[in-house]
Amino acid sequence: MFPRGIYSRTKTVLLFMQFVGDGAAVLAGLMLGYAIRFYTPLKHIGTYFGESFGMRDYTPLMFMGVAFFIATLAYLRAYDARNLLRPKSSRLLILRASFFWLLLFLGVSLFVKFDPGISRAYALISAATVLLAVLAWRSLFLLWLVHSKYHARLRQRILLIGWNSEAARFVRAINDSNLHPDEVIGWLRPQSAALPPAPEEPPADCPCLGSHADLETVVRDRSVNIAILVGSGMPGPEILRDATICERLYAQLKIMPSGFGAFVANLRLQTVAGIPLLGVEELPVSHMFNAGLKRLTDIAGALVGLAASAPVIALLAFLIKRESPGPVFYKQVRTGRHGKPFNIYKLRSMRPDAEKSGAQWAVADDPRRLKIGAFMRATNLDELPQFWNVLRGDMSLVGPRPERPELIERFEREIPHYNPRHEVRPGITGWAQVNGLRGNTSLVERINYDLYYIENWSLWFDFQIMLMTFGPQKNAY
Numbered sequence: 001m002f003p004r005g006i007y008s009r010t011k012t013v014l015l016f017m018q019f020v021g022d023g024a025a026v027l028a029g030l031m032l033g034y035a036i037r038f039y040t041p042l043k044h045i046g047t048y049f050g051e052s053f054g055m056r057d058y059t060p061l062m063f064m065g066v067a068f069f070i071a072t073l074a075y076l077r078a079y080d081a082r083n084l085l086r087p088k089s090s091r092l093l094i095l096r097a098s099f100f101w102l103l104l105f106l107g108v109s110l111f112v113k114f115d116p117g118i119s120r121a122y123a124l125i126s127a128a129t130v131l132l133a134v135l136a137w138r139s140l141f142l143l144w145l146v147h148s149k150y151h152a153r154l155r156q157r158i159l160l161i162g163w164n165s166e167a168a169r170f171v172r173a174i175n176d177s178n179l180h181p182d183e184v185i186g187w188l189r190p191q192s193a194a195l196p197p198a199p200e201e202p203p204a205d206c207p208c209l210g211s212h213a214d215l216e217t218v219v220r221d222r223s224v225n226i227a228i229l230v231g232s233g234m235p236g237p238e239i240l241r242d243a244t245i246c247e248r249l250y251a252q253l254k255i256m257p258s259g260f261g262a263f264v265a266n267l268r269l270q271t272v273a274g275i276p277l278l279g280v281e282e283l284p285v286s287h288m289f290n291a292g293l294k295r296l297t298d299i300a301g302a303l304v305g306l307a308a309s310a311p312v313i314a315l316l317a318f319l320i321k322r323e324s325p326g327p328v329f330y331k332q333v334r335t336g337r338h339g340k341p342f343n344i345y346k347l348r349s350m351r352p353d354a355e356k357s358g359a360q361w362a363v364a365d366d367p368r369r370l371k372i373g374a375f376m377r378a379t380n381l382d383e384l385p386q387f388w389n390v391l392r393g394d395m396s397l398v399g400p401r402p403e404r405p406e407l408i409e410r411f412e413r414e415i416p417h418y419n420p421r422h423e424v425r426p427g428i429t430g431w432a433q434v435n436g437l438r439g440n441t442s443l444v445e446r447i448n449y450d451l452y453y454i455e456n457w458s459l460w461f462d463f464q465i466m467l468m469t470f471g472p473q474k475n476a477y
Contacts, residue, residue, distance in 0.1 A: 010150055010153040010154055011081035011084070011154060013150075014081070014084055014145065014150060014154065015079050015081060015084070017141070018079065018084070018138075018141060019070070019079060021137050021138075021141060022069075022070060022073065022134060022137070022138075023066050023070055024137070025130075025133040025134045025136070025137035025138075026065065026066045026069045026070070026130050026133065026134060027062060027063075027066050028133050029126060029129040029130030029131070029132065029133035029134065030062040030065050030066070030126050030129070030130060031055070031062065032126075032129040032133065033122060033125045033126030033127075033128075033129040033130065034055055034058055034062070034122065034126070036125050036129065037119060037121055037122040037125050037126075038122075042121065042125070061118060065101075065105060065126070065130075068101055068104050068105060068108075069097060069098075069101045069130065069134075072097040072100050072101050072104065073093065073094070073097045076093050076096055076097055076100075077093075078090065078093040078094070078097065081154070081181070082181045084145065084154060084181065085142075085145075085151075085154060085155075085179045085180065085181040086179070086181065087138075087139075087142055087179065090138055091135060091138075092460065092464065094131065094134050094135060094138065095131070096460060098127055098130060098131040098134075099127075101127065101130070102123060102124070102127040105118065105123050105126075105127075106118075106120065106123055146178075146179070154181065155180075155181055155182060155183045156181060156182045156183070156225040156226055157182075157183060157185050157222065157223060157224050157225045157226070158174075158182050158183065158184045158185065158224070158225070158226045158227075158228060159184075159185060159186060159187070159188065159209070159215075159218060159219065159222070159224045159226070159227045159228070160184060160186070160187035160188070160206075160228050160230055160256075161187070161188045161190065161212060161215065161227060161228065161229050161230060161242065162187070162188070162189075162190040162212075162229065162230035162231050163187050163189075163190075163202055163230060164230055164231055166230065166256055167187070167202075167230045167256065168202070168203075170184075170256065171184050171202070171203060171206050172203075175203070175205065182226075184206050185209070185222055185224070186206055186207045186208065186209040186218075186222075187202060187206060187207075187208055187209065187230075188208070188209060188210055188211060188212050188214060188215060188218065189208060189210070189211045189212065190211075190212050190230075190231075191211055191212040191213060191238075209222070212238070215227065215242060215245055216245045216249070219245065219246065219249050219251050220249055224249075224251050225251060225252065226251065226252045226253075226254060227242065227246050227251055227252070227253050227254070228253075228254045228255070228256050229242065229253070229254070229255045229256065230256050231256070239255075283423060283454060283455065283457070284455075284456070284457045284458065285423075285424055285454060285457040286423070290457070290459075293459060294396065294457075294459065294462070295393075297397065297459065297462065298390050298391075298396050298397050298425075299390075299391065301387075301390065301397045302387045302388070302390040302391040302397070303391065305384070305387035305390075305397075306387045306388065306391070309384040309387065312381065312384065313347065313384055313385065316347055316372065316376060316381060316384075317347070319372045320347065320348055320370065320372060320373075323370050323371060323372055324348075324351060324370050326348065326351075327348060328347065328348060329345055329346070329347065329348065329385060330345070330346045330347065330348040330349075331343050331344070331345055332344050332346070332404065333404065333405060334402035334403065334404060334405075334426070335402055335403060335404070335405050335408050335422065335426075336394055336395065336402055336422070336425060336426055337422060337423070337424060337425045337426070338422060338423075339419070339422050341405060342389070342394040342395075342402075343394075344386060344389055344394070344395070344402060345385040345386060345388055345389060346382050346383060346385055346386065347376060347381065347382040347384065347385060348370075348373070348382075349369060349370060349372075349373030349374075349376050349377050349382045350368040350369050350370060350373055351368050351370065380429070380469065383428050383429075386428045387428070389428075390428065393425075394425070394426075395425055395426050395427060395428060396424070396425040396426070396427045396428075397427060397428055397429070397462065397466065398427040398428070398429055398430060398431075398453075398461075398462040398465045398466060399424050399425050399426050399427025399430055399453070400421040400422075400424070400426055400427065400430050400432065400450040400453070400454075401426060401427065401430055401432070401433060401438070402426035411443065415443055415444060415447060418447055420451060420454070421447060421450040421451065421454065423454055424454055424457075429465060429466065429469040430449075430450065430453065430465065431449050431450065431452065431453035431461075431465055432445075432446045432449035432450055432453075433469075434465055434468040434469055435449060437449055453465075
């Protein structure tokens with residue numbers, strides 16, 4: 001157990017170390033890029049500078065490159081203490097920073113004449129070497145951090161006030177990761193009669209530390225960083241009392257609302273006629289600029305996809321015909337954006353009578369599959385004709401997978417928050433699919449992944465999912 005001041009000092013020290021290490025890694029990457037560009041056979045590509053200058057002449061440009069890269073990381077909020085124990089988030093930020101840094105470096109070279117000039121080949125090579133150098137340094141830094149005394153000091157101590165299903169899911173999510181920047185030390189029994197009893201028992205590693213009346217003692221004695229009110233039924237005077245206690249003891253007070261089951265990340269507080277209102281703001285993917293950018297990406301990707309996949313589709317069509325009589329393409333009604341039905345197109349991977357008994361999901365070693373069908377489904381090649389659906393506007397390259405209307409009629413009654421996934425166009429691939437949630441897997445988990453994608457959409461997130469689609473796929477049968 002560490003005093004709250006230790007956390008603040010620890011994160012300051014670690015962020016400073018990360019900042020200095022990033023600068024050194026960027027400089028090393030730029031020097032390596034220089035060596036590759038001018039001391040290997042690559043020196044004959046493009047403009048040949050000969051022996052007119054050496055690395056010392058390029059040093060000012062390298063330090064400018066270091067400054068640009070660090071400034072880009074800072075702009076993208078990479079120096080956030082919570083990212084110290086989030087390697088995946090850090091890697092994505094570094095990847096974005098490398099891309100923007102390259103554009104910035106090349107852009108400046110077009111408008112400012114340097115002597116010597118910035119070689120474009122050097123900038124491209126350095127973008128790769130800097131990326132690798134920073135990723136390698138960050139990996140070593142994380143490895144050291146996890147095994148150092150700072151690891152325990154860096155985790156924020158959380159106290160839950162009350163207990164419900166959302167609290168249980170919150171604790172599971174934190175406990176599932178050894179690198180999570182938070183730890184839940186326990187919970188307090190609520191005193192308000194307005195709060196329902198806990199529907200699920202807390203795990204053994206989340207003990208009850210007393211009642212709500214003990215908040216001040218627990219926060220002080222156990223060095224709590226964050227106290228979270230679970231549920232939204234607590235009376236105003238109790239919330240005010242808790243806020244006063246936490247403020248006095250330098251702890252944050254947060255509320256875990258249970259009145260909103262979907263799109264919680266987009267809850268915003270606004271004031272109307274002096275009255276505060278909590279509600280869901282417009283989703284990122286619904287903003288006009290973002291929607292237009294996503295649609296342009298879909299059109300470009302669909303055109304490239306159709307052109308590139310045409311020979312593959314022709315070969316697979318021949319193999320399907322040779323193995324099984326019947327049509328090559330499979331057409332089926334699915335539900336799209338805002339519940340609008342459309343016809344989805346796929347290469348047929350099963351026997352023509354595969355669904356004579358009604359709609360059903362594929363299972364492992366499904367006897368209805370063709371031999372070539374098993375390969376197509378495992379590699380997602382049966383989805384290639386859906387580039388046509390994307391071009392038509394029925395689908396997107398990335399989004400929740402579309403389901404059949406007859407299945408949705410049951411799902412929307414049985415599964416909480418099912419229909420909000422129809423706020424966006426369905427996709428050829430999606431966040432749930434690349435995480436193995438496809439076929440006969442948990443629908444509740446799948447919906448959670450779909451909602452996470454919709455809430456946290458960005459063009460970078462789409463590109464990440466597209467890249468993951470080409471990797472090994474779980475439950476693809």
